[in-house]
Amino acid sequence: MTNPESFIQEVTEEVRRDRLFSWMRRYGWIAALVILILVGGAAWREWSLVQRQAEAQALGDRILDALDIQDAAARSQALAGIEAEGEAGALVALLAASEAPDAAARIAATERLEAVASDSALPPYMADLAALKLVLLRGSEISPEARIAALEPLAGPGRPFRPLVLEQIAYAEIEAGRTEAALDRLRGLLQDAEASADLRRRASQLIVALGGSQDAG
Known part of the structure; x- marks a missing residue:
């Protein structure tokens, strides 16, 4: 029984090889094309990356x-x-x-x-x-009121330059004659955790220059 089984297995393997070779002859160009596209795509991406880096450096x-x-x-x-x-x-x-x-x-x-x-x-x-x-x-070139109107949208919670914007609004309020409003805003900056040490120092100096108190009220 061994020899017939071995013969059948050999024939089966031979048939499989023939089918594989036949498939490769018929469709092998597709596999080659896929490989070419993959290799070409990788090369294009690498070239594009080098180009972008060179442009950024330039x-x-x-x-x-x-x-x-x-x-x-x-x-x-x-x-x-x-x-x-x-x-x-x-x-x-x-x-x-x-x-x-x-x-x-x-x-x-x-x-x-x-x-x-x-x-x-x-x-x-x-x-x-x-x-x-x-x-x-x-x-x-623009009025204090126009500056305030342009700056207020930038002074909302979470805006990246909010403390600096509030400082500029205070300057515009001083120019517009609204000294008390400016003092209130400057006092707020003194307590603002997002304000830098330099900004708080400027706010403190401006409060003193305006004759105000650093304490609220």
């Missing part, structure tokens, strides 16, 4: 080169000439706004900040910072 080098320029006007012009999108573009816009030396540069910086502040695709902290910088850049 952008960083351009920003650092611009910031190293000693002349303020030339530095502002260099930053304004850097083209970038997304978070990198927002960063360039914020840096350029800090360097705007004249009216023309401020107008250009204002337009870029407005775009950043209204871009819902950016992280909220970037949009809030752009909105805050926009108010600071405009400064006395």
